[in-house]
Amino acid sequence: MSEPIREKPLTKNFSPGEAPFDLKQYESGGGYQAVRKAMTEMAPEDVTGVVKEANLRGRGGAGFPTGMKWSFVPMGDRAPKRKYLVANADEMEPGTFKDRLLLEGDPHQFIEGMILAAYAIQADVAYIFLRWAYKKAEALLGKAIAEAYEAGYLGKNILGSGYNLELYLHTSAGRYICGEETALMNALEGKRPIPRTKPPFPQTSGLWGKPTIVQNVETLCNVPHIVANGADWYKSLSYSGNGGTKLFGASGKIKRPAIWELPLGTPMRELLEEHAGGMQDGLKFRGVLPGGASTDFLVEEHLDLPMDYEPVMEAGSRLGTGTMVILDDKTCPVGMIRNLELFFTRESCGFCTPCRDGIPWTHRLLDAIETGDGKPEDIDNLDFIINTITRMLGRTFCAFAPGAVEPLQSGLKYFRDDFEQHIGEKRCPYAS
Amino acid sequence: MATIYIDNKPFEVADDQNLLQAVLSLGLNLPYFCWHPALGSVGACRQCAIKQFRDEEDSRGKIVMACMTPVNSKSLIPPLNETRISVDDEEAEHFRESVIEWLMVNHPHDCPVCDEGGSCHLQDMTVMTGHNYRRYRFKKRTHRNQYLGPFINHEMNRCIACYRCVRFYRDYGGGDDLSVMASRGEVYFGRFEDGVLESEFSGNLVEVCPTGVFTDKTYKEHYTRKWDLQTAPSICLHCSLGCNTIPGERYGEIRTILSRYNGEVNGYFLCDRGRFGYGFVNSGRRIRQPLIRNDAGGLESSTPEAVGDKLASFLSNGAKMIGIGSPRASLEANFALRTLVGADRFYNGMSADDSRLVASAIRILQEGPARTPTLREVESADAVFVLGEDLTNTAPRLDLAVKQSVRRKPIERAAMLRIPEWDDASVRELVQDEKGPFFIATPNPTKLDNIATQTYRATPDDLARLGFAVAHALDPAAPSVTDLPDDVAQLADSIAQALKESKRPLVISGTSCASEAVMRAAANVAWALCQDERAGEVYFVVPECNSTGVRLMAERDVDAAIEAVQANEADTVIVLENDLYRRAAGTSVDTLLDTAEHVIAIDHQTHRTTEKAEAVLPAGTFAESDGTFVSSEGRAQRFYQVFVSNGDEQESWRWLQELMGAAGQLEAPAWENLDDITAGLAQAYPIFEAIPKIAPPAGFRVVGQKIPRQSPRHSGRTSVLADVNVSEPKPPADSDSPFSFSMEGYTGAPPSALISRFWSPGWNSPQAINKFQIEVGGHLHGGDPGRRLIEPSDDAKPEYLNDVPASFKPRDGELLIMPLYHIFGSDELSILAPAVAERSPQPYLALNPNAAASLQVRDGEVVEITLDGVAQRLPAKISPELPEGTAGLPVGLPGLCGVTLPAWSRVKK
Amino acid sequence: MLTEEERREIEEEFEHFDYKQAVSVDALKIVQKHRGWVSDESIKDIAELLEMSPAELDGVATFYNLIYRKPVGKHVILLCDSVSCWVMGCDRMRAHFTKRLGIDFGETSEDNEFTLLPMQCLGTCDHAPAMMIDETLHRDLDEDKIDGIIERYKG
Ligand SMILES: Cc1cc2nc3c(=O)[nH]c(=O)nc-3n(C[C@H](O)[C@H](O)[C@H](O)COP(=O)(O)O)c2cc1C
């Protein structure tokens, strides 16, 4: 593992406790230079090219290579007349709070990333799909968008390049599933936000049947830096071949829950022990959801894993959003998993059977076990549901239900004794 | 074609399908819910899981949904070299069983009290997957049900959220008052608030819903299990389209009607008039015994023998008989009447207008190059021009077909993006609400207007002028129209342009405007399109289920019959299944009935004509008779007796044969069964040559056996008449058809014209239809039933039709009263069904705002009109789009006069 | 009937989209902003403006947890009960609300001041437990803090 250069491009403009940079401040720190560079020196394909070369992978959870995604968009004269870029700012994955930070910390960086991505695919319209609860971000974005229009970074004939882009801010009205990119498109269309099937992929038939790219906030924030500084520089920010830094975070009963920008591949132990300051006094580490509620638990033995796509995958989980939720030894794992499955029960869109009817059953079972009403066969029934839905894609309509299975299946694997104890004692042993 | 391997066996299948279609078309079993052959795939239920392998080496495979996976695996991302799947794979089987178990988590185990029990797709699939033990031990979610009107019952707890109802109702049927609400395990399918489902196709929910959420409310009122219904193949008689139906009877009542799949005609679907209009069969207005006029002048019940004697006295000594046939009676009944009275004394029973117009339709189709499409073919038209017909109300199932055709053109884009057509949600997403070219020119607003490219409101004369102008724009050799206003000329050009640019243009017209000019204009458009290899098509909607058939038999109409009686050429009139007051002005009919010495009516319902007859013979309805109708497509189709009634009713042709005896006709044909008459028909009319061949003859047997009208599970064998008697009666004999009135007989799949129920082992719901099709959603094995009698002649190159009418001139002080049609109300028989009557409007006079203003009437205020010399007072209804100088009167509603519309009338406050 | 203002605000949103239906969520939120919740009547009015059927619009409205199809109290408390907040004690916060206001999730206090609803992860897990009251975020909650906040809103 090569030692990365230590830079923090994404958070470099952050000034905790103060208002984020306005347009002038942002520009004076080199902001919008990437847009200027792209519009004057680069063809759209060049922007896609450098992002591809930089090995930027999506930060929204699935980790799909970003440049590759853009390269599927039809380009040139024969491409459909309208194309869309959508920024996914619907962050609702439990335990995840990184996009909020980026939106509140440096809205112009995010908008610049959107302009570049839109330019790369020659989108005419871009939407920010923002969750309702991010009120502060909503206000800051509103202001930043107005400034960007004013300065000619948005609108007609941007910086004299002949390229036009309209950017609109849309705020949603709740529901986690809206973050799934195809459900998000239905939501933007004002329809019921249930996911869509793939293929056809949004790149060819997305919003209103037109080519569309949906990209996570953090992913987009990386783009200006890649365009400005090049692929090699970007790759050298990380420990691995996947380029860049990552916003890692942790919550739970640790000393300093927070977000840190660090090289991709930073070991989990370093995050927990150095940056988060370790567990709160009197508590021991028991397990961790490495990337949000829909990732598998990892435990003590995984602490030295580099937090990067492949290693976490190999350990049986997913990097997900890179924001960790920590389970300590005084918190009931059954209760925690029950909480997670309640979330998934409530948030299921209701379209496909395994998710709509299978996940709530797990919640009922967990609830029974946690409240002392568990039966020995309940564990078999949990196993049955998990083993049937599985974390594999394709059995359910979208990736929601496999995500819901992940913490449950790994929880049963690592904390099985706890389940049995609950059932045996007909009570929650953690209850005081 | 493509080769696919299913459980290591190779099969050849059509390669534009998905794997579920392919597997089912091969006759294999694979459970599913959200998929429907007519609705395509959305992948919601996850029930059709199979295992897919990369190649022969791959032993692990991956679970995929068959309905969402193309047969052609090169179109997968990433592509595979071959299509290799397993249906029997253990993991796939387990997954399917689990899906059922999840669906059952909230499903009430209320099969014993559920109307769907025994014809339930969910039951079938549950058995198929082997799920039989309930592990879920918690409370189920419950819902509140809604009142949805007289047709449909709602029981939401049974819902398994397959989404088929909303996909049919909204996406396919164009309805917008049923939708899915809420989310997660609480999804709810219903209306925004309690109320009548507005779609004219709501009844299909009964068959589309795989469980008992949406059931037939009329059936519920006299419910019996599916397996206790006696059924036979039938034809809907409530409009001219000839949809195929399966009526079900028990204890002498028709209890429900299901769609009988015909791949060329109605496919899976019926309209609500056809499905719920059966009540007239059970109605209190039925004539059950012969009636004879007594000395006091009243009609009294009699016996067949007594009436026979009486009629013999009328008919024997040289009575000058004429026979008035009927467009709602079978060819056979009409032919029997013709045989009784003689060809030159047989009248077709239609109004003068209808007779002339239907003749015009037949002539255009026979003499011109344009073919009439089947309903399935209508669905693939890519540009449609409707001239003069309010399809939703005059030919409802055609409305549903046209709703599919407007999607043809936009869907072409899907192919470019390699989105298969069965991938329904993706196609709809791509297409959005884009519609192909669709033009509607009618006197009054129609329910299809909202999907039309452009609409045009005008009187029939001006509609005809538009049509002629379109034809002229397509081919300058067609007659031109002078003095067209600019906007109309422009419209004509854009219609012509759109039709010209399409691959399969279709013109739809018909008789409901009562304008031959409109139909001739439509003919010109279609003929002008029949050039450069393009096949222009034209569909003419005609008034009734056998209008085409009876018009092919005779030219003379009811007016001619009235003249004959007035001229004293006839003194005895035999009226077959016909209320003459619906055919001619009341005063003229009065004259006929009063002048004639003897009037004998044969019918199943009491109406004004039977009330005036001297003798009335009780006819069987469609459900108690066999016969043939010729639809507006020109398709001759056989319907079969469903049950034998307890009363004296019999087929009209049997009565007529008895009358021949009574009349002492020595040369009367010795008809023993229906085949004998159809043979006679074929001999008498070259055009009916094929009639005996449209269905197997009465002597037809499969492995020596008749085909049972009762299911093999018909319960209470010895007590089929348990309401009367518990001893087992001898089943009635049936000399007319290969069917038996029992459960005895051949239980396999019969020839397509003889399918009396869709059932196959393990498939008790209507989804069993799959097992009868060559390819799911395609044609029936052995070909779809019926024969088309009318095809264009190959080298037809007729002169364009002329007579462009002059532009409509409003009159001072009078309005042209136009006929307005109502799906629920305008048809004579269906309105006798209480549920349909509940949906029919009260009589009214439609006025446009200007006319209303000049009369100083507001909506609902009463106005008076005079038609056929009769004044009637009606509430006004303001209808914004009616052409200036006209008003509209609903056709056929009980209590309304005015059968010779359009007609001028003064309108007073 | 929609007010002039509501109608104007909704129509402004039309500019962002090529299709009227796309405004459905915005329109629902606009009406809710003015009236606190979205009644059946409002659904019909909005649907008409957006050229949708009420059934279709209600299908959208009833999907979202932040569109209220029943009346709510003057203030809506959205208490995060997702995983980080659960670990940090949101159940105790919920119990405290019940004790203080007599309401559990889905209920409105008798004085009609507060409605308590569960909320998905508010994206502020480093300051769990968290909640929003109306549009304001409150973090690092404990019982005392909640008491103080309730007092402030009550006035
Ligand atoms: C149930 C579900 C919820 C999701 N929620 C979010 C979200 O809130 N924000 C996000 O960026 N991606 C979310 N995703 C991932 C998106 O579908 C999509 O992959 C992502 O926005 C693509 O952007 P990226 O490639 O930049 O990561 C979610 C996925 C699923 C299955």
Ligand code: SF4
């Ligand atoms: S897995 Fe199915 S029900 Fe669950 S959110 Fe995805 S589509 Fe909806």
Ligand code: FES
């Ligand atoms: S879990 Fe509550 S803010 Fe994240």
